[in-house]
Amino acid sequence: xxxxxxxxxxxGTPGQRVxxxxxxxxxxxxxxxxxxxxxxxxxxPKLLIYSNNQRPxxxxxxxxxxxxxxxxxxxxxxxxxxxxxxxxxxxxxxSLNGWxxxxxxxxxxx
Amino acid sequence: xxQLVQSGxxxxxxxxxxxxxxxxxxxxxxxxxxxxxxxxxGQGLEWMGKIIPMVDVAIYAQKFQGRVTITADKFTRTAxxxxxxxxxxxxxxxxxxxxxxxxxxxxxxxxxxxxxxVTVSS
Numbered sequence: 001x002x003x004x005x006x007x008x009x010x011x012g013t014p015g016q017r018v019x020x021x022x023x024x025x026x027x028x029x030x031x032x033x034x035x036x037x038x039x040x041x042x043x044x045p046k047l048l049i050y051s052n053n054q055r056p057x058x059x060x061x062x063x064x065x066x067x068x069x070x071x072x073x074x075x076x077x078x079x080x081x082x083x084x085x086x087x088x089x090x091x092x093x094x095s096l097n098g099w100x101x102x103x104x105x106x107x108x109x110x
Numbered sequence: 111x112x113q114l115v116q117s118g119x120x121x122x123x124x125x126x127x128x129x130x131x132x133x134x135x136x137x138x139x140x141x142x143x144x145x146x147x148x149x150x151x152g153q154g155l156e157w158m159g160k161i162i163p164m165v166d167v168a169i170y171a172q173k174f175q176g177r178v179t180i181t182a183d184k185f186t187r188t189a190x191x192x193x194x195x196x197x198x199x200x201x202x203x204x205x206x207x208x209x210x211x212x213x214x215x216x217x218x219x220x221x222x223x224x225x226x227x228v229t230v231s232s
Contacts, residue, residue: 002154032215037155044225045147045155050210050218088155090217098171099145099157099217 003028004089006102013110017077020105022089024070028100032092034072036065039086039104048087049074076107084109112137114206114223121229127194130226132206134187137221140164143209144189145219146180148202156202157217160209161189196230203227 005023012018024030036049047056049065052072064075072091076083089102117131132144145160159170163182170178174193182189189206204226207219 033213033218035212035216035218039155044205044222045207045219046222047210047218047220050212050220051216054212056210056220090155090157092215092217094215096172097169098159099147101155101157101217104154 002103003093003096003100004091004102006087006089006105008103009106009108011108011110012076012079014079014081016079017075018079018107019076020074020087020089020107022072022074022102024072024091024100026070027095028070028091028093029067029072030070031094034065034067035090036063036072036074037088037090038083039088041085045088079109081109083107112208112221114208114221116204116206116223116226119227119229121231122196124197124230124232126196127192128196128228129190129192130204130206130228132189132191132223134189134208137208139182139187140184142211144180144182145207145209146178146189146191147205147207147219149205149225150199150202153202158191158193158204163189193228196228198230201228201230 037045052067146158161168168180206223208221210218210220
């Protein structure tokens, strides 16, 4: 049981916009920054979004993040086949004094 | 360019310990915390702890307190994660990941090792 809650799956067609939600509490998302990771099959996670809505250099602006209260969202616009991957949200948790992750969302591009 | 290279796969008996290394090249080693994250087969990501090499201070996830030790050698630019009293549920891919240096209270790591598979089996 993950501390942050994500839908197990999401899907979309090429060119579509999809969003993935991440729900937490005041001890994590509510009081700290949210990051998002993309994990392609057989590879290490890749940082997509940090500090709620900042993209590391090299990450396309098709990826965007937002946060409101104790929830956060990752939006992917202009969906491409190479976006098919697992996506994880993460945040620092003040009660647990460490990082917590969502259970991951498997994105399928139909 | 920062690169993190981890040690090779390990097969361990239940009750034993494993020590995984993570050697950094490029960038400034001491200034950025190194995190350890694991992923059981077909499962999600789980944070184990981190070390700040500059001050040699480590913090651990509550779940692993007493069983995990994270250290760093500034001179060889290598971080280590040792997990003891291994059980079958510890079978996982173990990653090291460098903090992105984002704001405090952030769970962001921008460079990751390739992962080390630890298999615990009798």
